[in-house]
Amino acid sequence: MTGSGETGVVGRFAPSPTGAMHLGNARTALLAWLHSRARGGRHLLRFEDLDTGRVRPWAYDLTRRDLEWLGLDWDEEITQSRRLELYRDAAARLETYPCTCTRREIRDAIHASAGAPHGEEPVYPGTCREAPRNPDRPAALRWRIPAAQVCAHDALSGRTLCQDLCAEVGDLVLRRNDGVYAYHLAVVVDDAASGVTDVLRGEDLWTATPRQVALQGALGLPTPRYLHVPLMTGYRGERLAKRGGAPPLSALREAGESAARIRAELARSLGWPVPDEVSVSELLPLWVAEWARVEGVRPCR
Ligand code: GLU
Numbered sequence: 001m002t003g004s005g006e007t008g009v010v011g012r013f014a015p016s017p018t019g020a021m022h023l024g025n026a027r028t029a030l031l032a033w034l035h036s037r038a039r040g041g042r043h044l045l046r047f048e049d050l051d052t053g054r055v056r057p058w059a060y061d062l063t064r065r066d067l068e069w070l071g072l073d074w075d076e077e078i079t080q081s082r083r084l085e086l087y088r089d090a091a092a093r094l095e096t097y098p099c100t101c102t103r104r105e106i107r108d109a110i111h112a113s114a115g116a117p118h119g120e121e122p123v124y125p126g127t128c129r130e131a132p133r134n135p136d137r138p139a140a141l142r143w144r145i146p147a148a149q150v151c152a153h154d155a156l157s158g159r160t161l162c163q164d165l166c167a168e169v170g171d172l173v174l175r176r177n178d179g180v181y182a183y184h185l186a187v188v189v190d191d192a193a194s195g196v197t198d199v200l201r202g203e204d205l206w207t208a209t210p211r212q213v214a215l216q217g218a219l220g221l222p223t224p225r226y227l228h229v230p231l232m233t234g235y236r237g238e239r240l241a242k243r244g245g246a247p248p249l250s251a252l253r254e255a256g257e258s259a260a261r262i263r264a265e266l267a268r269s270l271g272w273p274v275p276d277e278v279s280v281s282e283l284l285p286l287w288v289a290e291w292a293r294v295e296g297v298r299p300c301r
Contacts, residue, residue, distance in 0.1 A: 009041025011198045016048045017059035020248030024232035027266045032200040033072040034287035045074040066249045071280040087181040090189045091174045098139035099128040124170025141175040152209035156227040163210040192221035200227040
């Protein structure tokens with residue numbers, strides 16, 4: 001099934017090849033594919049492999065095989081580690097400064113300031129903004145975040161999240177001190193370079209969306225439509241994780257499980273009424289109906 005792009009929708013599934021896909025990754029992959037294909041759009045597979053220390057070389061091929069087994073196809077494959085010059089060029093267009101602070105120095109500065117961390121992640125207090133502290137150390141590159149409120153919208157749930165990134169996040173690292181470009185920069189550059197119109201991904205990335213919207217604004221890139229889908233949980237309600245022992249999809253496949261049954265299990269976990277075995281084409285109208293319901297109830301903005 002090749003996307004004709006007749007509706008102009010371009011979607012993507014963007015796994016990190018750091019391990020074997022589990023059912024939770026498979027559900028997000030399935031939904032991203034359904035969303036791209038439901039209206040004849042293009043669908044991309046993008047390997048987010050910038051953090052080379054975490055990459056497992058065998059995971060690329062296993063991911064491709066898992067997706068094919070599930071009946072999901074893609075029109076183009078993109079590998080972030082081959083596109084470093086794009087991220088370098090984008091970072092060069094932003095107002096940045098080298099940061100050589102250690103984590104400890106940042107932590108101490110946070111504790112010493114009135115604004116102790118109140119959220120989940122510590123706010124970078126701008127320790128290196130004016131002058132790099134340890135010029136001999138390898139420097140990370142931080143983006144001097146403009147002082148403004150930035151809002152992200154989720155088309156699936158109708159939520160809007162506004163953040164004052166200066167106060168709530170602090171200057172973002174665009175390149176770590178080991179030279180690895182940051183996920184937020186790469187994702188924004190790649191989505192725009194590929195003409196991605198619709199980003200369907202896991203709920204865990206929702207709260208990071210305003211910083212991606214801010215980067216899009218600063219780089220003059222369009223903001224795609226965002227759809228965040230719930231993460232699949234295990235029997236005890238825990239989030240499935242590649243490193244947390246969730247059974248790999250490949251193990252289910254090798255144990256003789258059928259893709260039709262796994263698709264049905266994934267669809268049922270979303271509350272969709274499906275028989276015990278289901279094909280991807282049978283799932284397409286269910287996503288169309290779900291999406292129509294979402295679009296239908298969307299309040300005016
Ligand atoms: N690479 C990210 C992950 O595997 C997904 C990033 C995205 O979809 O924007 O969780």
